[in-house]
Amino acid sequence: MAAPNPNLPQRPPDQQILAAAVAFARSLRSYGMAASVDSELVFIRTLTELDLRDRRQLYWAAHATFVHNPDERPVFDSIFERFWEGQELDLSARAAEHGEDDARMVGPAQGGEALPQFRQEGKEQKPALDGAPAKATRDINSPEGDDGASNDQRGILAAYSPAEQESAKEKLEYGDDELAAVRRLGEDIKRAAPRRRSRRTRPDRGGDRLDIRRTVRNCLETDGEALRLAYTSPRERPRRLLFLCDVSGSMERYSRVVLGSLKAIVSANSKAEAFVFATKLTRLTKALDGRDLDRALEKARGSVSDWSGGTRIGSAFEEFNHTYGRRGFARGAIVMVVSDGWDRGDPAVLTAEVRRLQLQAWRLVWINPRPMLVDQQPLAIGMRAAMPYIDDFVPGHDPRAIAGLAPLVGGLGKQRPRRKLASGEQLTVRPLPIHGNVQKPKDRPLPANQWPSAANY
């Protein structure tokens, strides 16, 4: 099998072809594809097996060696197309430069609008939904009649007071206090890391399963008498955390903070996945999984083109369910939606998709960073549509609810939510139980009847 293909003219790949192959790999790299040297070598090996006059064979060989992911195909195709365009394999040395600085080719990092709040010239940008709701937010009193932001023990999302909003919006960088707050929540959730039972086992003297392998080993010392029995118990692994964050205009004030938190969590938890959505869905996990927050933000800006568009939560969820969801991203995961529920799409779509999301998720937590707009019912139709299918609802304007989030998440890993999901049945949403000893003992939880609930919608 290892012998060269006898049906082809015998020849090593000559210099020209080698040069072309190397140059091709280089142009792939210059457009952001991970064309490793390994792949390059394999590609060159394939050339000895193929009929190089047949461009399609060449295409499939290059495809098999350099493309590792269906998402890379469009980029690959266009590079391939340009590279071998109109040229049989007599590529000149010119090929080495070809494509590398071809301004006509849009690399994967290019494209997409800048996020409005990152745009330097973006002061004038006025998101359609921002005016009135932001005002309403300010006018709302918290249950204690006091603004949550003035509380000493502020929650992460409350770190954004309306006063800060005006100036912060124009800045690209995080403020110091924001960064601190972001880190704190990231730390909280990281430490709270929910676990699940793995199917792997570990040696455990108090375990309940006999470890025959080790028992037999022990027998060696005792002439075959099983004097010492070895036991195992299941290991625990981190449970997947899946974030779906609304970054539309109606939540612009929170978007940056949320992104920062996401970054902290994604880099700490290998099982975390982060998506943002407004009118469409964007996966940010990889962009966020770097060292540098600013770079991650830059990347996020490049990949979110609809930062300030309207929200269509339903269709964003639909997109998730149809693509990532179908591939199992939400299976067994603790799904956290961060959104104010301002949906400009069809509520029926949202209901259907949230239900589907819940069915896949281990637990569906919805964090709403906005105070409940009890008087403005029509504005939160989306929230109402989603409510029946949420396992835990967290009103994010309340610092204590946010403080309770991390312990909640930590405890969720092994505890199945109690759901009654017979078709058509309405669920009563239990407000998030606040753990009494979250931070300060005197900070007692609100009585359940003061919590916003589905009825408020």
Next chain:
Amino acid sequence: MPGFDTIDALRGGLTRERYLVDEGLATVVFLALRLKKPLLVEGEPGVGKTELAKTLAAATGAPLIRLQCYEGIDVHHALYDWDYPRQLLQLRAGGSAPLYSMEFLVRRPLLEALEQPGAVLLIDELDRADDEFEAFLLEFLSDFQVTIPEVGVITAKEPPTVIITSNRTRDLHEALKRRCLYHWIDHPGLKREVAIARARLPQVGERLAAQVCAFVQDLRWLDLYRSPGVGETLDWAEAFHVLGRDKIDSATADRTLGTLLKERDDLERVRQQGLDARIQQAEELAVKLQTHGGPDGRP
């Protein structure tokens, strides 16, 4: 194991086993065989990823060894284990054979694949296994050898042909992908799907096959939650055949739709839009297909 000297020969070999491949897949499988590289195939459920390995084994006359991955799979399920009852007996009987020798080794799929010359090894749904297992596979896939501490290094005399499938529930490591050739299998086009149906279900008439495939192809544009794969197409065509129909009719289609669509929402949606219009469209398309050149198995 008979080799295939050209891509067309390979294609012919697979076709004889009733597995129709397009040019891209044929090229990649050919290269995988020639270069002795593992082949990683991904694609929507039901496009025939697993079937590819089975067919390849049949076509080359090689034994197929299958390793189904799942969460928590480890060396003792994938590679080897010790035969504990026999070891214990040996100990009690005071035998002299060393306990940790090949004699007491239980071979699991990976080890079997190394020991059987020219086997086709199918590592199915690798994305279900956890990261640690993937890391373990790296040594196996690059050198086709494994190390058993008590016995030593076992190397393949003739490396197996390795087909790895994944449903992309998570990203596989770059390191693993680098060691493999990669191919994404798409749903086949109408002509090829009809050809597949005809090849797999010779008992089903051409008209029925064409109608069923036309119907399914159209459904795939609907952006359903779970698009029907080729497997479902075949099931549905067979369902009509078993019920004694030689063309699609709306009553039977309605009753058997569950072979095709496995999500309640999808079923409701398709039913609400009305089956009759779809069936009529599929009939017209099938007629067109039959008059303008029959399916030849090529896209």
